[in-house]
Structure formats: structure tokens, C-alpha cells
Amino acid sequence: MATLVAPIKTSPVEDAEALQKALKGWGTDEKTVIAILGHRNVYQRQQIRKSYEEIFQEDLIKRLESELSGDFERAVYRWMLEPADRNAVLANVAIKSGSKGYHVIVEIACVLSPEEVLAVRRAYHNRYNRSLEEDVATNTTGHLRQLLVGLVTSFRYGGDEINARLAKSEADILHESVKEKKGNHEEAIRILTTRSKTQLMATFNCYRDDHGTSITKVLRNAIKKIGTDEDAITRVVVSRAEKDLKHIKEVYYKRNSVHLEDAVAMEISGDYKKFILTLMGKQD
Amino acid sequence: MATLVAPIKTSPVEDAEALQKALKGWGTDEKTVIAILGHRNVYQRQQIRKSYEEIFQEDLIKRLESELSGDFERAVYRWMLEPADRNAVLANVAIKSGSKGYHVIVEIACVLSPEEVLAVRRAYHNRYNRSLEEDVATNTTGHLRQLLVGLVTSFRYGGDEINARLAKSEADILHESVKEKKGNHEEAIRILTTRSKTQLMATFNCYRDDHGTSITKVLRNAIKKIGTDEDAITRVVVSRAEKDLKHIKEVYYKRNSVHLEDAVAMEISGDYKKFILTLMGKQD
CATH class of the missing domain: 1.10.220.10 (Annexin)
Structure with a gap:
């Protein structure tokens, strides 16, 4: 609502x-x-x-x-844009701001529906004459690039089917990847960037049941706490x-x-x- | 025509x-x-x-x-499907046939327009209840996975602008990547999977001018010649x-x-x- x-x-x-x-x-x-x-x-x-x-x-x-001017100008400007175009602008600002902007790219790629992400990618073409993944890839390297490019280019299946055996085996893969500090994270990136949201929920539930801790808790501990951030307030309020x-x-x-x-x-x-x-x- | x-x-x-x-x-x-x-x-x-x-x-x-039955059945079957659905079937057969099918995935991802590739990804959802990139990623590893997943998930910018300086620097990156036998190919994969087709043509022209040989020649030598292949004949004739x-x-x-x-x-x-x-x- x-x-x-x-x-x-x-x-x-x-x-x-x-x-x-x-x-x-x-x-x-x-x-x-x-x-x-x-x-x-x-x-x-x-x-x-x-x-x-x-x-x-x-x-x-x-x-x-x-x-x-200032935060007021930015909030009104973002509010005036159509949603897909607004998210294209938010993504572009995030890309240009380096590591501070990664969570914004993740937010856009993961909170929106697959069709909405496509609309953002179209709006990005129109506004910047480049593709979203092109700019994300140019400004990142290694596993971070693989993860972020994978998230913005993914067109996840939207159905509700769950493969329980797959959820169990991929929960184990994720657990291995989180445990290994400098391990090969390619399989974890594959799972997080390609599986449907419903399948991922099942995988995360298996993770919690089989390994005694939730993957979200593991991830939350890994992310450093950021202070108040006017851009985040604007982004969430204007978008939602x-x-x-x-x-x-x-x-x-x-x-x-x-x-x-x-x-x-x-x-x-x-x-x-x-x-x-x-x-x-x-x-x- | x-x-x-x-x-x-x-x-x-x-x-x-x-x-x-x-x-x-x-x-x-x-x-x-x-x-x-x-x-x-x-x-x-x-x-x-x-x-x-x-x-x-x-x-x-x-x-x-x-x-x-046989090749006739396969040709008529493919001919009866709508183009996006047909390509979804072709891609799925290619994924299941392992290394023999990689060139079909490349063909679908690169010959079609960005919007046509999106239509194939939608058709793949409808037919298989999974995403195309999900199946490509599950059946490949390493740089091959990065390349093929990058190609099928890319939504390239379709405009005609060329950045000449970028073409020159990325031609050099591609040349380095081709020279190094076991080098880091991530930058080459980034270029091939995200740049617009027009920009890539400019990059390939720079490659030829600056390095005295064309990248297509280099690639052609690297691909082993395959004999007559009824599936390829069917695919090209039915699709075109x-x-x-x-x-x-x-x-x-x-x-x-x-x-x-x-x-x-x-x-x-x-x-x-x-x-x-x-x-x-x-x-x-």
C-alpha cells in the first residue's frame, strides 16, 4: 500500500x-x-x-x-522521473560513487521484479547510450564484478516451483563458500545470480536448518554499518x-x-x- | 530478404x-x-x-x-514454433549437448538483436520453468561460464556511437588476452559480453590495424572445424x-x-x- x-x-x-x-x-x-x-x-x-x-x-x-538545491532538489528531481528512469539515474550515480554505491546496485537488482529490472536496463540505454552492465563491469573487477554484473543482467524465473533437493545441495555450496575465506566463490555467485527468488528462499531455509545459522545473519555481520544517509532516505521514500x-x-x-x-x-x-x-x- | x-x-x-x-x-x-x-x-x-x-x-x-521422423521431423517441428520459442528449444538442446552446443548458444546470443534475445529468455521461462542463464551456468564452469552467461544475459546498447579511444585501448586488451595462453581473460570477457555491436566492430578494426591480423582470423584458427551437421543446416534455414x-x-x-x-x-x-x-x- x-x-x-x-x-x-x-x-x-x-x-x-x-x-x-x-x-x-x-x-x-x-x-x-x-x-x-x-x-x-x-x-x-x-x-x-x-x-x-x-x-x-x-x-x-x-x-x-x-x-x-541540496537534498531537497535531489529528492524532487528523483520524484519527478518515471520509476524505471529514476532507477537508471540511481544506478548510474551508484556506479560512479564506487564501493559506497554497491548496495544501491544490489537493491535495484534484487528488490525489483525481473520485468522491472529490464525496464531499468532499457531506460539506462536511453539516458546514457551505454548498457547498465557495461558500466557496472567497467567499474569493478574480480568476484565483485561477477556478482554485480550477474545481479543486474539476471532475468530470474518468476514461478513458485521449488526443487527441495537442489535447495539442500546449494545451501551446502553456499556454506562452503562462506566458510572458505579466500575460496572459489564462483558457485555461490552462480546460485545467487541465477536462481529464482522462491528457490533461493528455500535454499536459505535449508541453510538455516542444516547449518544452525541464517545466511542473512552471516551476511549482516559482514557488512559494515553505515550512518544516516540522505540519499538512502530519498531513494527508499521516493521509490516506495x-x-x-x-x-x-x-x-x-x-x-x-x-x-x-x-x-x-x-x-x-x-x-x-x-x-x-x-x-x-x-x-x- | x-x-x-x-x-x-x-x-x-x-x-x-x-x-x-x-x-x-x-x-x-x-x-x-x-x-x-x-x-x-x-x-x-x-x-x-x-x-x-x-x-x-x-x-x-x-x-x-x-x-x-529423423531430420525431417526435427526441421518441421522447429519450423512450426514461433521464433523466440524455437530459439529457446535450440538453446536448451545445445545446453544439454555440452561442448558440442556452445557455438549454438553463442550464435543465438550474438546474431539476434538485444530485444530478440530478451524474447528468447522469456520463452525459455515459459517452456522450462527456469531461466536460460540458470541452465547455462549450471552446465559450465570458469571462464567458459563467464563468457556464455555474459553473452546470453547481455542487453547491449543498440546505438551507433563509437568511442575511438576506447576501441584502441580495448583492442590492446583483447590482443594481450589472446597472446597470454593461460592469462586472465576477465577483461576480454567483459569487453565481448557488454560492449555494443558497433563499438565492438570499431575495436576489431583497431585490432587488425594495430596488430596486423584480424581477431576473427585468430578465433577461426582456434575453433576446430566441424563436419556437416544437419542440426546446423536446419537451424540456419528455419531461422532465416x-x-x-x-x-x-x-x-x-x-x-x-x-x-x-x-x-x-x-x-x-x-x-x-x-x-x-x-x-x-x-x-x-
Whole structure:
């Protein structure tokens, strides 16, 4: 379930005109920008962009970029893009930021459905005139390259069948690979990058049952904790506000007994904060 | 240009009835099977299959499989499938046949357009409940796995831009990789599996200019010559008869001063030969 609150009927022309007024001249009326764009769904936002272009012969996204700044600018910019195009931008920024960006590439490749990943790869072609895997491969080496390229190029089977014997044998392979510090990880990479999500869940369950610890726990211990990261907040809120952020909020509350909005609100400020909380469903 | 000769107007119902008559009872009227199916385009063949199913409550492809045999059966079976589904079958057979099938996987991944390769991957899901890369990866290891999985999962950029400096530096990387007998081939695999076809052509031209020999010549010497192979004839004729087989015939004649039909005709026989030559445009 979404957290975005958007009226069913809106006028793209009126929205475009109100935005132009808010953005023109000295100073910017950020409140109006948030009040409008923070309450429009992806279709409505594309319509506004189209109307704005027709009326003012100017790209709304470019205008927003020149009038806004910092985390607020980045959040609004990402919010204005269509999902596949947005993920192409996020992936490109992640590739250019080196090891700090690897988890973003993993997130895009693993959280999206196989068809959504394909849409991101198409959007990447259109925007950068190169393929996503080409840029990932050029900027990595060795096993890391094999893993990341494997994840972004995979078109996993989406069915629900489980092969229990395979789950057991591949749980053992993963356990061997995790145990060996400088071992050959190619089989582990093959499993993680090609098996269906349902099959992998079965494999991870076998791992836990047969080896007394969960693979996610093993992996979590291996990843160093990162501090607050505005880009991550923007990425998750902007990507999920129209999708399943309500569900994420519920899970977060059950685990932490703190509301996700409150946790986020403590870390950020200004117009950026107002915009992010609007997308999280906070009533004005 | 296609070699297939198909009338513009046909009746799927009449075709289905004529085929049923040709296939029923003892013995099979192969001549009628060739006369009909050898002169119908992909859309017309699907319509015949549909009509046959409606009238006789039986799958035409299954009936053809049970009435025909050998190379003729395989050629007709492959001809009846839609292109993406056919390539999924060809890829699966190739994977199961081990090292003899690697060149078929390379052919499918490299000759088809990026969008066509995606269609084959979708068809593979539907037919086998697994992903193409999953099966390729399970049946290979090491650099061969990296190369073949990279080729089938790649979604290359399709634009015409060339980066000349990159072509030069990557030609050098390929040259190093070919020279080193047991060297690290990961960079060569990265280049061959991710760069756009246009960029690769530029890289191969640099290779020839800078290193005095063409990479295709180097590769050709490395591949051991295979004798006549009915599966290869079927694969090429069935896959290209509706596409560009006329062009292939012209190129073949220019290079060899022998007509491709004549060369093929010398190697094969029987109904299989009649069917293949019909698809190659031979007038009855």
C-alpha cells in the first residue's frame, strides 16, 4: 500500500501554472512546490511536466533543478522521473560513487521484479547510450564484478516451483563458500545470480536448518554499518511512496516500536524534511 | 530478404483439413506436408495450428512429431514454433549437448538483436520453468561460464556511437588476452559480453590495424572445424528463411562461386532435403 496522498481529479494545466508562479523571479515558494508535487501520482506528474512544457516552452525538471538545491532538489528531481528512469539515474550515480554505491546496485537488482529490472536496463540505454552492465563491469573487477554484473543482467524465473533437493545441495555450496575465506566463490555467485527468488528462499531455509545459522545473519555481520544517509532516505521514500511504503512503515513499527516517520524526521530538516514527510503520508 | 515463398491469402481451415488427411491412417503424405507448411509464413502457421486444434481437438505439432521422423521431423517441428520459442528449444538442446552446443548458444546470443534475445529468455521461462542463464551456468564452469552467461544475459546498447579511444585501448586488451595462453581473460570477457555491436566492430578494426591480423582470423584458427551437421543446416534455414536467407545466399555465392542450395543439397537427402530446399525458395 502506498503512503502518497493524491486527489483523484487534478488539472495538469492549473498545476503547471501554479508551479511556474512558485518558481519564477527571485526566491522560490517551496511550500507550493511541496503542496502540489507531494500530492500527485506518477501519471499526474508526467501530465504536469507535459503541460508545463507546452505552456512555458521549458522543461519543468530543469527549472526545478535550477531553483531548488541540496537534498531537497535531489529528492524532487528523483520524484519527478518515471520509476524505471529514476532507477537508471540511481544506478548510474551508484556506479560512479564506487564501493559506497554497491548496495544501491544490489537493491535495484534484487528488490525489483525481473520485468522491472529490464525496464531499468532499457531506460539506462536511453539516458546514457551505454548498457547498465557495461558500466557496472567497467567499474569493478574480480568476484565483485561477477556478482554485480550477474545481479543486474539476471532475468530470474518468476514461478513458485521449488526443487527441495537442489535447495539442500546449494545451501551446502553456499556454506562452503562462506566458510572458505579466500575460496572459489564462483558457485555461490552462480546460485545467487541465477536462481529464482522462491528457490533461493528455500535454499536459505535449508541453510538455516542444516547449518544452525541464517545466511542473512552471516551476511549482516559482514557488512559494515553505515550512518544516516540522505540519499538512502530519498531513494527508499521516493521509490516506495506509491508502492508499498505503508507496509514498510508497519513492519518498521513492529520491529522497532518507533514510527518510521519520527525516526526519519529526527535525521533531516528544512524543505527536504517537509517534502519527504509529505510523501510518507503526513497530513498537512 | 526472405527466401520463403508464401501466398498472401491462405485458408487456415483448409490447410488444417488437408494436413489432417495427409497425416491420418497408415503412412504419411510428406509431399502435402511440405507443399503446405513449406509455403506458409509464421503467422499463417500459427493460424493453421489454431484451426487444427479447434477442428480436431489435437495439437498439430504433436501429431507431426508422431508421424514424421529423423531430420525431417526435427526441421518441421522447429519450423512450426514461433521464433523466440524455437530459439529457446535450440538453446536448451545445445545446453544439454555440452561442448558440442556452445557455438549454438553463442550464435543465438550474438546474431539476434538485444530485444530478440530478451524474447528468447522469456520463452525459455515459459517452456522450462527456469531461466536460460540458470541452465547455462549450471552446465559450465570458469571462464567458459563467464563468457556464455555474459553473452546470453547481455542487453547491449543498440546505438551507433563509437568511442575511438576506447576501441584502441580495448583492442590492446583483447590482443594481450589472446597472446597470454593461460592469462586472465576477465577483461576480454567483459569487453565481448557488454560492449555494443558497433563499438565492438570499431575495436576489431583497431585490432587488425594495430596488430596486423584480424581477431576473427585468430578465433577461426582456434575453433576446430566441424563436419556437416544437419542440426546446423536446419537451424540456419528455419531461422532465416523468413528473414534474410536471400542475402545469406548472395554472400555465400560471392565468396564460394557455388550456390548455397547446391552445397546444401549435396549433403542431405529425402523429405528432409525437399523441405529444406522449399524453405530456401526452390520452385516446385
